Amino acid sequence: MKSLDDIQEVAVLGAGTMGHGIAQVAAQAGCNTVLYDISDVIVETGRAAIAAMLDKGVQKGKVSEEQRETTLARITTSTMLQDAVRDADAVIEAAPEKLDLKREIFSDILEVVSNDCILATNTSSLSISAIAECLPEPDRHRFVGLHFFNPPPLMKLLEIVRGDLTSDVCVEACRALGERLGKDPIVVRDAPGFASSRLGIVLGLEAIRMVQEDVASVADIDKAMELGYRHPMGPLKLTDLVGLDVRLAIAEYLAQELDDTRFEPPQLLCDMVAQGKLGKKTGSGFYDW
Numbered sequence: 001m002k003s004l005d006d007i008q009e010v011a012v013l014g015a016g017t018m019g020h021g022i023a024q025v026a027a028q029a030g031c032n033t034v035l036y037d038i039s040d041v042i043v044e045t046g047r048a049a050i051a052a053m054l055d056k057g058v059q060k061g062k063v064s065e066e067q068r069e070t071t072l073a074r075i076t077t078s079t080m081l082q083d084a085v086r087d088a089d090a091v092i093e094a095a096p097e098k099l100d101l102k103r104e105i106f107s108d109i110l111e112v113v114s115n116d117c118i119l120a121t122n123t124s125s126l127s128i129s130a131i132a133e134c135l136p137e138p139d140r141h142r143f144v145g146l147h148f149f150n151p152p153p154l155m156k157l158l159e160i161v162r163g164d165l166t167s168d169v170c171v172e173a174c175r176a177l178g179e180r181l182g183k184d185p186i187v188v189r190d191a192p193g194f195a196s197s198r199l200g201i202v203l204g205l206e207a208i209r210m211v212q213e214d215v216a217s218v219a220d221i222d223k224a225m226e227l228g229y230r231h232p233m234g235p236l237k238l239t240d241l242v243g244l245d246v247r248l249a250i251a252e253y254l255a256q257e258l259d260d261t262r263f264e265p266p267q268l269l270c271d272m273v274a275q276g277k278l279g280k281k282t283g284s285g286f287y288d289w
């Protein structure tokens with residue numbers, strides 16, 4: 001398994017909301033980073049979003065012009081999956097939350113990644129051990145959950161999720177990598193929803209049920225948590241930021257895995273996703289963006 005100093009080359013698979021943010025974090029920490037997705041349009045959109053985030057960081061005085069340039073220079077893009085991971089010391093997959101898709105990706109890269117490359121998934125809720133079933137048993141020792149938070153460049157938490165066969169060496173290498181990326185890691189067992197999504201989703205779903213029941217306006221429900229509980233962002237605005245489709249997928253998965261009505265998605269959430277109102281990324285959700 002790679003030691004901290006060995007991790008120089010990172011491949012991020014998926015250039016969407018989380019993937020491009022993770023690529024930025026890795027490049028900002030000095031890693032040569034390949035950002036992969038299935039089309040040029042998607043990878044270039046991801047790259048443009050990184051540039052915009054860095055620009056905002058420069059405006060706010062948090063990122064220097066030089067850091068902006070070196071970060072962008074360390075990121076290359078690719079639409080060829082096996083090429084993207086060939087030199088990687090760590091692969092971080094950030095594809096949509098579909099078990100079969102994630103398994104397919106890891107199966108496809110196994111024949112080309114180096115033997116000691118860390119294999120990580122950024123899933124928000126899917127079982128790490130279930131994803132790892134696509135790999136031969138020895139490779140499951142180096143398979144791990146690395147769960148980042150949105151927006152990755154600003155959020156300090158990194159949830160390291162150990163599957164049934166994840167080795168201690170792998171967990172410690174990830175802890176060291178996380179700290180190098182400027183994160184504050186926690187280590188969690190592979191239980192449905194881990195430590196973060198299981199709690200976060202309950203609040204989000206309940207807020208949506210309150211909108212359904214006309215308890216208060218969207219803005220006032222958010223204000224209740226922002227001013228009353230000092231949350232940086234209310235649960236409905238946060239649902240817009242994360243993506244209504246992402247939250248729906250997590251809710252459905254947890255309702256099934258935990259067999260618990262608390263996680264059953266409210267009708268309003270299902271309806272909004274069906275209408276394509278996915279939140280910030282589509283310009284419309286509980287708010288207009």
Ligand code: CAA
Nearest residue numbers: 053054056057060062124148149150151154232233238242
């Ligand atoms: N680059 C660098 N730094 C930046 C920056 C940028 N582009 N933009 C902002 N910052 C810095 C600011 O300078 C500021 O720093 P200080 O605290 O040192 O002053 C800090 O980041 C906060 O920035 P702002 O004040 O401009 O912005 P904000 O107060 O509106 O905060 C936010 C933005 C950090 C996103 C905040 O609203 C927040 O924490 N929201 C909640 C986010 C959250 O809960 N995310 C988790 C979602 S769940 C998830 O992701 C898991 C999943 O699996 C679905």
